[in-house]
Amino acid sequence: MADDGSASNRRDPIKSSVGNVAGQRRRQQAVTVAKERRELLVRAKRLCRVGTNGDVEDALVENEMMVDEEQPILEAQASKSVEELKSAVQYQGKGAMQKRVTALRELRRLLSKSEFPPVEAALRAGAIPLLVQCLSFGSPDEQLLESAWCLTNIAAGKPEETKALLPALPLLIAHLGEKSSAPVAEQCAWAIGNVAGEGEDLRNVLLSQGALPPLARMIFPDKGSTVRTAAWALSNLIKGPESKAAAQLVKIDGILDAILRHLKKTDEETATEIAWIIVYLSALSDIATSMLLKGGILQLLIDRLATSSSLQLLIPVLRSLGNFVAVDPKAVLTILIREQNTEESIIGVLAKCLRSEHRVLKKEAAWVLSNIAAGSIEHKRMIHSTEVMPLLLRILSTSPFDIRKEVAYVLGNLCVESAEGDRKPGIIQEHLVSIVSGGCLRGFIELVRSPDIEAARLGLQFIELVLRGMPNGEGPKLVEGEDGIDAMERFQFHENEELRVMANSLVDKYFGEDYGIDE
Amino acid sequence: MAMGMAVDTVGELGFPFWNPIRRRFSPDSPFFASGNVERELLAKQVALDLTEDEINHLQKFVETESRRTSCPIVGCPERLKSLDHFEDHYNARHTASCSVCSRVYPTSRLLSIHISEAHDSFFQAKVARGYDMYECLVEGCGLKFKSYKARHRHLIDKHKFPSTFEFFKKTQLSKKRREKLQRQHVPRLKHEDDKEAASSDAMEVEDKSSVDGLVSALSTLTTSDTTPSNVSFGRRHGRGLTFVPRSVHKEKRTESSSAPGPTN
Numbered sequence: 132m133a134d135d136g137s138a139s140n141r142r143d144p145i146k147s148s149v150g151n152v153a154g155q156r157r158r159q160q161a162v163t164v165a166k167e168r169r170e171l172l173v174r175a176k177r178l179c180r181v182g183t184n185g186d187v188e189d190a191l192v193e194n195e196m197m198v199d200e201e202q203p204i205l206e207a208q209a210s211k212s213v214e215e216l217k218s219a220v221q222y223q224g225k226g227a228m229q230k231r232v233t234a235l236r237e238l239r240r241l242l243s244k245s246e247f248p249p250v251e252a253a254l255r256a257g258a259i260p261l262l263v264q265c266l267s268f269g270s271p272d273e274q275l276l277e278s279a280w281c282l283t284n285i286a287a288g289k290p291e292e293t294k295a296l297l298p299a300l301p302l303l304i305a306h307l308g309e310k311s312s313a314p315v316a317e318q319c320a321w322a323i324g325n326v327a328g329e330g331e332d333l334r335n336v337l338l339s340q341g342a343l344p345p346l347a348r349m350i351f352p353d354k355g356s357t358v359r360t361a362a363w364a365l366s367n368l369i370k371g372p373e374s375k376a377a378a379q380l381v382k383i384d385g386i387l388d389a390i391l392r393h394l395k396k397t398d399e400e401t402a403t404e405i406a407w408i409i410v411y412l413s414a415l416s417d418i419a420t421s422m423l424l425k426g427g428i429l430q431l432l433i434d435r436l437a438t439s440s441s442l443q444l445l446i447p448v449l450r451s452l453g454n455f456v457a458v459d460p461k462a463v464l465t466i467l468i469r470e471q472n473t474e475e476s477i478i479g480v481l482a483k484c485l486r487s488e489h490r491v492l493k494k495e496a497a498w499v500l501s502n503i504a505a506g507s508i509e510h511k512r513m514i515h516s517t518e519v520m521p522l523l524l525r526i527l528s529t530s531p532f533d534i535r536k537e538v539a540y541v542l543g544n545l546c547v548e549s550a551e552g553d554r555k556p557g558i559i560q561e562h563l564v565s566i567v568s569g570g571c572l573r574g575f576i577e578l579v580r581s582p583d584i585e586a587a588r589l590g591l592q593f594i595e596l597v598l599r600g601m602p603n604g605e606g607p608k609l610v611e612g613e614d615g616i617d618a619m620e621r622f623q624f625h626e627n628e629e630l631r632v633m634a635n636s637l638v639d640k641y642f643g644e645d646y647g648i649d650e
Numbered sequence: 651m652a653m654g655m656a657v658d659t660v661g662e663l664g665f666p667f668w669n670p671i672r673r674r675f676s677p678d679s680p681f682f683a684s685g686n687v688e689r690e691l692l693a694k695q696v697a698l699d700l701t702e703d704e705i706n707h708l709q710k711f712v713e714t715e716s717r718r719t720s721c722p723i724v725g726c727p728e729r730l731k732s733l734d735h736f737e738d739h740y741n742a743r744h745t746a747s748c749s750v751c752s753r754v755y756p757t758s759r760l761l762s763i764h765i766s767e768a769h770d771s772f773f774q775a776k777v778a779r780g781y782d783m784y785e786c787l788v789e790g791c792g793l794k795f796k797s798y799k800a801r802h803r804h805l806i807d808k809h810k811f812p813s814t815f816e817f818f819k820k821t822q823l824s825k826k827r828r829e830k831l832q833r834q835h836v837p838r839l840k841h842e843d844d845k846e847a848a849s850s851d852a853m854e855v856e857d858k859s860s861v862d863g864l865v866s867a868l869s870t871l872t873t874s875d876t877t878p879s880n881v882s883f884g885r886r887h888g889r890g891l892t893f894v895p896r897s898v899h900k901e902k903r904t905e906s907s908s909a910p911g912p913t914n
Contacts (some may be wrong), residue, residue, distance in 0.1 A: 268756065308757030308758075310754075339808070456672075457673065490684070556669050556670070629666075
């Protein structure tokens with residue numbers, strides 16, 4: 132689409148007679164359609180920028196080759212387009228508005244049709260100050276929209292390109308206001324979302340300039356693509372790791388209600404963005420956590436986990452659940468008691484995640500279970516009596532390493548009472564016996580052999596439980612039977628002192644001379 | 651083989667027994683890294699353009715929709731397709747516009763700040779007496795200042811606004827307003843920009859306070875309802891505005907002034 136000059140002239144009369152409103156709708160649909168296709172291109176861009184290993188660099192070279200011929204042309208067009216915008220902005224006579232919109236539209240097209248839009252060329256030609264001028268109050272919607280669109284795509288690129296939007300931020304924020312037309316507000320939210328996605332410094336600037344309240348209010352309506360875009364931008368803005376944005380968000384009147392309402396009812400795409408907001412709130416704001424719990428969020432999260440099969444949605448919902456569980460076991464207990472063993476129960480949905488083929492779901496579901504299992508004896512009993520047990524045992528022997536580690540936490544937590552003070556935590560023999568007879572010992576000894584310090588430590592701790600807690604002194608034999616002694620002896624001269632001492636002390640105590648294995 | 655010690659080497663001080671504790675991770679913890687991969691790819695999103703086909707399809711769609719009514723607000727040329735569009739349009743154009751000078755603002759708050767600062771003589775009187783009247787523009791901040799400049803400084807220092815930022819000085823008139831002005835041969839104001847790009851239809855000017863200029867400008871104005879607003883600009887604290895007759899600026903313009911009549 133190098134030069135559609137003649138074509139666009141032919142089209143221009145059609146566009147202007149149709150007027151601003153039709154233009155609005157067109158933009159609206161453009162925005163909607165655009166988002167459905169964004170993933171591919173953005174993915175390509177991000178991969179090429181990251182470039183840490185050979186594969187990615189090859190991809191980079193390939194892309195560069197494809198683009199080499201086109202790029203200089205695009206860049207020249209971009210510069211020209213900015214020049215035309217400059218003169219359009221200066222022009223004050225008849226048809227000035229149309230001139231401006233046409234120039235903006237041309238620039239926008241150049242910035243949104245290829246994998247490598249000529250952002251740098253546009254910036255060098257001085258696009259930003261012009262785009263800022265085009266955002267001034269009272270400008271026609273089409274102009275605002277095209278300008279915000281250009282800024283959106285400029286901000287979607289490299290860090291320095293995103294930073295170039297700094298002069299535009301106050302205006303973009305202002306146009307989020309309740310009097311702006313929906314497509315304009317949405318496009319500005321999109322641009323702001325890109326800026327927030329760049330990094331903490333820019334997030335801080337946005338927060339200082341007051342971006343949060345108007346953006347948050349954009350998620351109050353029941354539906355619409357504007358809600359989705361604003362929620363996405365909001366999630367970028369509060370992601371932290373500093374907690375001040377999350378704290379500010381909680382204070383906005385009605386925001387938590389809106390979040391709960393959307394979590395309950397809205398479509399999966401919007402719910403995904405809302406769920407990410409919940410992830411950050413539950414991790415960064417204690418106030419938000421307790422208020423959301425009071426608002427019944429746990430059941431809503433469980434319902435979503437039960438009914439959805441969209442990985443994009445399940446990940447943040449599961450993680451939110453994990454964050455809440457990590458903080459408030461009492462709330463979890465209430466839910467556990469209320470609905471035991473049904474598919475919609477918390478254990479049921481976690482089992483669903485454990486059965487999933489996606490490793491992220493498996494791993495994080497196990498993490499959630501481990502936190503529940505770290506609770507009271509009732510919590511442990513509830514897990515132990517359900518269908519997750521065979522699942523966990525199977526995962527311990529088959530799954531990738533990081534998932535196995537999480538499962539190890541669950542199983543170990545199930546066997547031990549939570550410690551009171553300094554006393555040695557008591558073993559729950561019933562659980563220990565059933566888990567060991569389910570065949571978990573080998574898996575734990577495997578962990579002892581792994582190079583990961585945390586995993587080895589877990590393995591040794593579990594072995595200690597077995598050695599100490601199995602009835603009738605069966606422990607040592609069982610451990611020996613799975614080559615446990617061998618695994619522990621590898622630590623005799625291990626560089627990690629703690630592990631060395633742990634392993635050696637176990638071997639000393641339980642496999643000493645009295646044991647009868649003299650070599 | 652180590653000697654079996656009489657003393658229990660595995661005691662309270664020795665072995666770290668398994669102790670169930672809840673583990674909490676911060677959002678950027680490496681624990682969540684694999685789950686974050688997809689999300690990180692969406693940290694920035696490009697707004698793509700439609701293909702030619704899609705545009706054509708939409709055009710046809712749009713052309714077949716012929717029923718459109720005019721906005722009922724007097725003087726508004728907008729033509730609307732449905733109630734939804736009307737509500738949108740009404741919200742955007744007719745509820746946050748200044749009734750004195752027709753400027754449009756995206757929020758009620760900004761509108762009300764504009765009205766106070768630009769059209770309220772009581773406001774100016776209080777400013778003259780040294781009250782802190784200029785509100786910070788950032789919602790929730792609450793601070794007020796004695797002068798426009800002081801507030802500007804605050805926005806830059808405290809809220810990290812860019813130093814090139816201008817909310818209330820450089821604004822663009824709505825189409826309606828511009829048409830009106832052109833019909834009345836009201837001289838256009840130009841903004842003397844320091845660092846920024848070429849001037850737009852800026853309404854206000856960085857003044858070298860000239861009473862003469864003000865007087866001559868006033869004399870060219872018709873007695874329309876727009877007159878009072880122009881005068882009040884001149885009384886803004888410390889930075890009076892001047893209307894410079896259009897003829898003076900003619901040579902600076904790229905385009906000569908247009909003939910009276912509605913622009914479209």
